[in-house]
Structure formats: structure tokens, C-alpha cells
Amino acid sequence: MHEYSIAVEICDSAIRVAEDNHAASVSTIELEIGELAMINQDQLTFCMESIIKGTLLEGTKLDIDEIKAEIRCECGYTGRAADDSLISYIVCPECGDTAELIRGREIIIKEITVCT
Numbered sequence: 001m002h003e004y005s006i007a008v009e010i011c012d013s014a015i016r017v018a019e020d021n022h023a024a025s026v027s028t029i030e031l032e033i034g035e036l037a038m039i040n041q042d043q044l045t046f047c048m049e050s051i052i053k054g055t056l057l058e059g060t061k062l063d064i065d066e067i068k069a070e071i072r073c074e075c076g077y078t079g080r081a082a083d084d085s086l087i088s089y090i091v092c093p094e095c096g097d098t099a100e101l102i103r104g105r106e107i108i109i110k111e112i113t114v115c116t
């Protein structure tokens, strides 16, 4: 499952940060997830909760911000893609050409707040 492997990576990073900071626990993990990252947030939260049981991450609050997709087109347009074009290919709403995706597929750990 996609979400499970992502959750493992996030937990590994958070534990590393906590250990590097000699933290007793982690209070919050803030994530930014692009709307096209194909992540089900409920599943990700569920996977994280099962992974962190018994680790120093147990009880950590998970904050997820969804990042809206943004495109850039050769015609100069930057912003949202044309409606419904994002799944298969990306279409500029101004000129109808295929545009480049500049935001929306990322999975970023924005901040990890530790308790010492």
C-alpha cells in the first residue's frame, strides 16, 4: 500500500529528528501533501497511528495541509489547471496547450515539533 510506505518514511524521519534533538517525544508532525500525490489522508493517518504505537512518536499529532496543484504554461499562464485535466494530462485553461505541473505532487514534512 502506497500510504503505508509513505507513513514509514515520515515516521523514520520524525524519529531521527527527535533522536538528534534528544527529545523525549514529538508533539506535532506537520505535513504538506499535494492534491495530486495520490495520498488518501485518512489511510495515511491510520497507517501512521499503527506504526507509531510503542515508539517515541506515540501520541504525536498529525497536521496535514493539502497543497493545491499549480501549473505553468509557455503562454505565460500560472495557476490552476483546466478543470478535470489533472488526472491524465495537464491542460492550460488560457490556451488549451499542455502545461507543466509546478506544485501538487509533493509530500513534504514541513515541521516536526519535539518535546525535550
Ligand SMILES: [Zn+2]
Binding pocket: 073, 074, 075, 076, 077, 092, 093, 094, 095, 096, 097, 099
Ligand atoms: Zn497556456
